[in-house]
Amino acid sequence: MRALIDRPFAGRSRLNAPLGGLLAVVALSTLLGAKGCDPNYIGVQDYGSIQGNAVDQKGRPLAGAIVYVGSLATIRSAPDGAFLLPHVPSGEQTVNASLGGYQTGSATVIVTKDKQVSAGNIVLTQVTANP
Numbered sequence: 001m002r003a004l005i006d007r008p009f010a011g012r013s014r015l016n017a018p019l020g021g022l023l024a025v026v027a028l029s030t031l032l033g034a035k036g037c038d039p040n041y042i043g044v045q046d047y048g049s050i051q052g053n054a055v056d057q058k059g060r061p062l063a064g065a066i067v068y069v070g071s072l073a074t075i076r077s078a079p080d081g082a083f084l085l086p087h088v089p090s091g092e093q094t095v096n097a098s099l100g101g102y103q104t105g106s107a108t109v110i111v112t113k114d115k116q117v118s119a120g121n122i123v124l125t126q127v128t129a130n131p
Contacts (some may be wrong), residue, residue: 031094046090048111053081053117054097062124065099097122 024052054065061081068074070093073085077097085095090111098104103126109117 001017006079016080018020046113047087048090048121049116050085050093050095050109050111050112051116052083052095052107053077053121054083054099054105054119055123056102057123057125059121062097062099062102065097065102065124067095067097067122069093069095095119095122097124 003115007074042048050069050073052067054062056062056068061077061079063077063079063081064082065077067077067082067085067087069085072093073081073088075085083097084126088111090113092108093111094106094108096104097108105122105124107119107122109119111117
């Protein structure tokens with residue numbers, strides 16, 4: 001453990017062993033909290049998936065749109081605009097879709113463990129150039 005703590009990381013100064021050990025204990029305690037052993041607690045091990053379609057304002061499918069949930073999951077929409085984001089953490093998530101020439105669209109969904117939820121049609125509005 002000390003070998004890991006004493007190594008510099010990305011040019012930052014080294015942590016000494018007592019401080020590093022204390023930080024590890026605090027981080028673990030914060031992560032587990034009082035619910036660390038509660039089987040009803042939704043933790044980072046709970047994942048579901050999100051499916052939907054990227055479409056323009058007329059409902060036409062948008063192929064190749066980048067669909068993402070923060071930095072957690074990213075995928076491109078299929079030729080028919082459909083997408084499936086697997087392995088998304090449980091809880092409220094905002095799904096975004098972007099494509100060059102369009103304003104980003106989004107939808108908020110509740111992801112449930114081992115379930116697939118629909119984000120429906122995420123509408124991207126075409127950007128028009130000002131004359």
